[in-house]
Amino acid sequence: MPLDIDEILRKKKAADAAAAKPKFIPKAQREKLAAEKLKQEADEKKRKAEEEAKRRTEDERKWAAATNGDATTPNGVANGVPTGPRSYHDERGGGRGPGGRAGRGGRDGGRPDDRRSAKKDEKNAGDKRSQEDVERQQVMARYLGPDVNKESTFSAKKKRMRTMDKKFNFEWNLDEDTSRDTDPLYAAQTANRGSTLAGIGGEFDREAEERAKKRAKMIEQRDVEHGKERAIGIMEDFYRARERAQQRADKTGLGRHWSEKDLSDMRERDWRIFKEDYGIATKGGLIPNPMRSWKESGLPPRLLEIVDQVGYKEPSAIQRAAIPIALQARDLIGVAVTGSGKTAAFLLPLLVYISDLPPLDEYNKNEGPYALIMAPTRELAQQIETEARKFASPLGFRVVSIVGGHSLEEQSFALRNGAEIIVATPGRLVDCIERRLLVLGQCCYLIMDEADRMIDLGFEESLNKILDALPVTNEKPDTDEAEDSRAMQRYLGGIRYRQTMMYTATMPPTVEKIARKYLRRPATVTIGNAGEAVDTVEQRVEFVPGEDRRKKRMQEILASNEFGPPIIVFVNIKRNCDAVARDIQRMGWSAVTLHGSKTQEQREAALNSVRAGQTQVLVATDLAGRGIDVPDVSLVMNFNMAHSIESYTHRIGRTGRAGKSGVAITFLGSEDTEVLYDLKQMLSKSSISKVPEELRRHEAAQSKPTRGGGGGAKKEESGPKFGGR
Incomplete structure (x- = not known):
């Protein structure tokens, strides 16, 4: 039958369709095909290597022939080719030349055909063995798993290069140095x-x-x-x-620094830069801009003269931010590190406020003071009184302090002619109110200094009693009107709205609760980071266990003459104060002590002797940790670490005050594990302090301790109670 073209096309189409369909290949066959492919690639590489070697040998032979010319060797060989009878003899196999048996492989070489067949058999056997090895390794990997003992060839860098070569990288290579200081391209480039x-x-x-x-x-x-x-x-x-x-x-207004501009030329950008320069952060509605100098503060000229006489040349950061807010009769919360000039920040607006009120006379002097300043400790209250008299006495205002340690008769005698400003501790002030020695009928200005410390000492109940004793007819409304300066400066029947200020170094929840209850829409001013030490104090930490070793180390520090008096040494227990003071006196230094068992006269005498330079070292408990201002303290030594990081912050704040530098050295032991984590965090945030390696690696410094359980909770509960007593 003749061939049918349609049948041929149909068969070809069916064959093409069958060939186009995916063909299932078993795993064993796939592995075999892979092994054969690998073997073929190896054979190809081997063949190319042999051809290259053969070509190189041929090139060398030609080069040698061209170099030697037609010279004849001593053996009668010209250009490496045997000639004459010797070549005939070697060709027959009797000699040792290139044509003889030895030249062709020696006694065991045999004929060239035999050698080629032997090499071929050996190659086939090697290929067969390599294929069997590949199959055996695949079977073992399938049923026994991979060989974990084999050295890994994985490279993370190569893996990263393979995965990232097609991706766009938004960052530079970490191995590159992109700093302009070391780049020669920018060596001769000008600044602008x-x-x-x-x-x-x-x-x-x-x-x-x-x-x-x-x-x-x-x-x-x-x-x-x-x-x-x-x-x-x-x-x-x-x-x-x-x-x-x-x-x-x-x-x-661009192109010039804010210090080169007039006040009218200041823009929002300039005020932002100004706040960043001084670390000022504000929160609240309708807050005025800070003052750049005393001339732009808005204070009366007479008060500015007194400021200049006292020696305040440039305002501090808290003074720049708080005084304009306080002059607008706004409630204020000031959060600033210790030693930042908070006293003048609330005294100057207070004197402006009192100047607008009628003077005290026979009719209104028994109605109480115009302003009340509360402080947690007697020493701080007397320090505020001394500072307030510098500004108030030239203006004709009287300042009286009411603190414990003095008789009530003496303090009531001081109040017989009235006083515009009273500085008091909460406990003694409550006693005076309950005994009817003092009323607060016309007190419209309230300042709470170191509010967090008053809460720590257990004065929360006393604070509430004092605040409840204030008049309520002039309380500010808790509306947006409390943020309006014009509305807050209006008179209400001859009396102004009550103005409340709270200054603190930290903001615990209890202080926030009091602020929410008694302050109306306050403006919050924060200088730096709350609860952190100032950058003018270099903090040094040493692990020195045991009292004897600490005394020896303290003697080495004092004998180094690196620090001059006055020096403050802090301990945790009262009886340790006298013991450490006696040891310091044996070292040749004069020392006095300050703790809670001392009378008020002894406390004042100890502080005055250190301030006057009569005594070199003050040994104290945490009583001197808050608000005590001893000028030019060069060293604060924590003989015992404080129980909390807040107390530690206030201790080291006794040095490095008013912009000066200071050093704080702390001895640590096994009993201080609860504060090591917070201490490490504080040191790491300081720009001039270093975290020692022993503290960095300490187990207790790796995570914040959890304060729970029986013992710890009991201790915390009893703390404020005993502190208040």
Whole structure:
């Protein structure tokens, strides 16, 4: 039968369809195909290597023949080819030349065909063995798992390169040094290469002018005919562009620092930079801008003269932010580190407030003071009284302190003629109120200094009694009107709205609760980071266990003459005060003690002797940790670490005050594990302090301890009660 073309096409189409279908290949066959493919690749590489070796040998032979020419060797061989009778003899197999039996492989070499067949058999056997090895390894890997003892060839860097080669990387390589200080490209680059407004004036302007002059001089030298005219044109263009840029800078306010501007030229950006420079953060509605200097503070001229006489040349950060807010009769919460000038920050607005009220006379002197300042300790209250008299006495205002340790008769005698300002501790003030020695009928200005310390000492109940004794007819409304300065400065039947301020170093929950209850829409001013030590104090930590070793180490520090008096040494227990003071006296230093068992006269005498320079070292408990201002303390030594990080912060705050630098050395032991974590965090945040390696690696410093359970909870409950007593 003749061939049918349709049948042929149909069969071809069916064959193509069958070939196009995916064919299932078992795993064993796939592995076998993979092994064969690997073997073929190895054979190919081996063949190429042999060809390369053969080609190299042939090239070397040709090179040797070309180099030797037709010279004959001593054995009668010319160009490596046997000649003469010797070659005939070797060809028959009797000699040792290239054609003899020894030259062809020796006695065991045999004929070339035999050698080639032997090599082929050996190659086939090796290929068979390699295929069997591959199959055996695959079977073992399938049923026994991978060989974990085999050295891994995994490289994370190669893996990262394979996965990231097609992805766009937004960051630079960590191995590269991208700093401009070490890059030669930027070695000769000037500070201002562009024509931005930031380069107008000062050093940048002079550099730009020098570059323009240099360019003009170069053009003048190269162009003989028209160079001078071109140089003059270049300088005229430069001066014209600089003048336009200066006009734009004056118009927009950019290009100059806030210190070079008038108050009317300050923009929002300038105030933001000003706050960042002084670490000022504010929260609340309608807060005024801080003051840049005493002249721009808005204080009366007479008060500014007193400020200058006292010696306050430049306001501190808390004074810059708090005084404008307080002058608007706003309630205020000031959070600032110790030693930042908080006393003057609330005294100056207080004196402005009292100046607008009628003076005390025979009719209203028995109605109580105009202002009340509360402090947690007697020493701090007397310190505030001393500072307040510097400003109040020249204005004709009287300041009286009511603290424990003095008789009530003496304090009531001091109140017989009335006082505009009273500085008191909560406990003694409650006694005076309950005994009817004092009323607060016209007290419209309340300041709580170190409010967190008053809560720690258990004065929360006393604070509530005092605040409840204040008049309620002039309380501020808890509405948006409390943020309006004009509304808050209005008189209500001859009396103004009550103004309440709270200054603290930390904000525990109890203090926040009191603030929410008695303050109305307060403005919050935070200087730096709350609860952190100032950057002017260098903190050093040493692990020195045992009393004897600490005394020896203390003697070494004092004998080094690195620190001059006055020096403050803190201990935790009262009886340790006298023991440590006696040891310091044996070392040749004069020392006094300050703790709770001392009478008020003894406390005042000890502080006055240190302030006057009569005594070199003050040994104290946490009683001196808050608010005690001893000028120019060079060293604070924690003979015993404080029980809490807050107490530690206030201890080391006795040095490095008013912008001066100081050092704090702390001895640690096994009993201080609960505060090691917080201590490490505080040291790591300080820019001038270093975390010692022993503290960094200590187990207790790795995580914050959990304060729960029986013993710890009991201790915390009993703390405020005993502190208040």
